[in-house]
Amino acid sequence: MKYGFDNEKYIKIQSEHIKDRIAQFGDKLYMEFGGKLFDDYHASRVLPGFEPDSKLKMLMKMKDDAEIIIVISAVDIEKNKVRSDLGITYDMDVLRLRDEFIARDLDVNSVVITHYNGQASAEAYKKRLENMGITVYYHHTIEGYPNNVALIDSEEGFGKNDYVRTTKPLVVVTAPGPGSGKMAACLSQLYHEYKHGVKAGYAKFETFPIWNLPLSHPVNIAYEAATADLEDVNMIDHFHLDAYGKTAVNYNRDVEIFPVMNALFEDIYGQSPYKSPTDMGVNMVGFCISDDEVCKEASLQEIIRRYYTALCNFADGRAQESEINKIALLMKRLKITTDYRKTTVAARERLEVNGGIATAAIELCDGTILTAETSPLLGPSAALLLNAVKHLAGIAHNVKLIPQQMIAPIQKTKVTYLHGHNPRLHTDEVLVAISMMSLIDENCKLALDELPNLAGAQVHSSVMLSEVDRKTFAKLGIGLTCDPVRKRYSK
Numbered sequence: 001m002k003y004g005f006d007n008e009k010y011i012k013i014q015s016e017h018i019k020d021r022i023a024q025f026g027d028k029l030y031m032e033f034g035g036k037l038f039d040d041y042h043a044s045r046v047l048p049g050f051e052p053d054s055k056l057k058m059l060m061k062m063k064d065d066a067e068i069i070i071v072i073s074a075v076d077i078e079k080n081k082v083r084s085d086l087g088i089t090y091d092m093d094v095l096r097l098r099d100e101f102i103a104r105d106l107d108v109n110s111v112v113i114t115h116y117n118g119q120a121s122a123e124a125y126k127k128r129l130e131n132m133g134i135t136v137y138y139h140h141t142i143e144g145y146p147n148n149v150a151l152i153d154s155e156e157g158f159g160k161n162d163y164v165r166t167t168k169p170l171v172v173v174t175a176p177g178p179g180s181g182k183m184a185a186c187l188s189q190l191y192h193e194y195k196h197g198v199k200a201g202y203a204k205f206e207t208f209p210i211w212n213l214p215l216s217h218p219v220n221i222a223y224e225a226a227t228a229d230l231e232d233v234n235m236i237d238h239f240h241l242d243a244y245g246k247t248a249v250n251y252n253r254d255v256e257i258f259p260v261m262n263a264l265f266e267d268i269y270g271q272s273p274y275k276s277p278t279d280m281g282v283n284m285v286g287f288c289i290s291d292d293e294v295c296k297e298a299s300l301q302e303i304i305r306r307y308y309t310a311l312c313n314f315a316d317g318r319a320q321e322s323e324i325n326k327i328a329l330l331m332k333r334l335k336i337t338t339d340y341r342k343t344t345v346a347a348r349e350r351l352e353v354n355g356g357i358a359t360a361a362i363e364l365c366d367g368t369i370l371t372a373e374t375s376p377l378l379g380p381s382a383a384l385l386l387n388a389v390k391h392l393a394g395i396a397h398n399v400k401l402i403p404q405q406m407i408a409p410i411q412k413t414k415v416t417y418l419h420g421h422n423p424r425l426h427t428d429e430v431l432v433a434i435s436m437m438s439l440i441d442e443n444c445k446l447a448l449d450e451l452p453n454l455a456g457a458q459v460h461s462s463v464m465l466s467e468v469d470r471k472t473f474a475k476l477g478i479g480l481t482c483d484p485v486r487k488r489y490s491k
Helices: 007-025 041-046 054-060 074-079 090-103 120-131 182-195 218-226 238-244 252-269 292-315 321-333 342-353 380-393 404-417 427-437 442-449 467-475
Strands: 028-033 066-073 107-116 136-140 170-174 200-205 234-236 249-251 359-363 369-373 458-461 479-482
Touching: 007 028, 007 054, 007 200, 028 182, 041 218, 041 292, 066 074, 066 090, 066 182, 074 090, 074 107, 074 120, 090 107, 107 120, 107 182, 120 136, 136 182, 170 182, 182 200, 182 252, 218 234, 218 292, 218 321, 234 252, 238 252, 249 252, 292 321, 292 479, 342 359, 342 369, 342 458, 359 380, 369 380, 380 427, 380 442, 380 458, 380 467, 404 427, 427 442, 427 467, 467 479
Parallel strands: 028 170, 028 200, 066 107, 066 170, 107 136, 458 479
Antiparallel strands: 234 249, 359 369, 359 458
């Protein structure tokens, strides 16, 4: 796998920069964490070398001075909103996040339910958390937010919200996903801290877009593709340009909200500490790119991956056609098509030759391309995975790692006892089988040892894969795309 990002440098300079920002305000800093605090697989895909939990590791270097507030919107509780990458609801993810933080000895202060206006589901959730010993606060819906500054900055606005009592100099505000109300929670706390005589500041930690990369850089365009459902648009921060004469990239929501933020800061502090939305950020990612070409290539692959994801989600009724169209325009802007992805072309060519049998192709990190197709024993992704590890281990293609007599009982259990429709082995079942065989078969042991070398490989399937196959590829660090075609199972 080719690396384009210096992760150790990032953790070091990012934590130092946040400490400097805390010192700028004196007593306390409320830091809004945009994106994912860990499990940041988008960042690890477009910045090869960035570890998915890098931000968490950075925070752990400061854990003695930090505490965490987890924010969830009452609207998302009401709608049972789901994190698409994990397949769990936001209310369940709050508990998952809390457990992850506590397991790393990080101090979780409380949960704040935002956008509260008496929803019964929010009240039931609050009671459930309190029964678990978790402190919960309400932050109310404010009519006219964020434009009605006079109301917001009053006892009828932020003044109605519960005051979250914190003790550490750094308060990290995070959430299961976007639109949860993190920024409003931070500003509400500034209002209350000022009333309590505490000098507190606000900063935003948002990885993308990267402010010191060009607007047209593929890494920044990949962020637009990732947020196509939110209709975010990268743009030049004209406030920054006017104030400093320097170009910086931000996104539309932060640029649009900045005048309101400035007015709120002036009401709370008497004057604003910031001249631009870029000033509010503390992101140092752009200074840690070690190979720009590697990151550009990874970002182009990510944009195409997002396009295929949107196509599959649309086929499942989980996306709007506008998302597909937006990403297609981004691809046109970069002058790339799906043919840029070599595995797409390879899978399509084999599909034409084999008469339409479900097919998959992989591009290994050395550029080697392998293909596989559905057989009576294996699905295309499982067959492809076996082909890949055999190739890396130098095992002849015609060598069978898993004896047929071992596969047959597994198939019988899946179909006869578990009443499944697909008798073919999935990727995880294949890996379990060769793991067992590795105790008695040297080839299986060699193949198993090659799994880490699949990180960074790219796969395309001519059919939509099952959730278990998608998760297996993700855990192996393999970039996956699928045509929006559903599998048809036959015995």
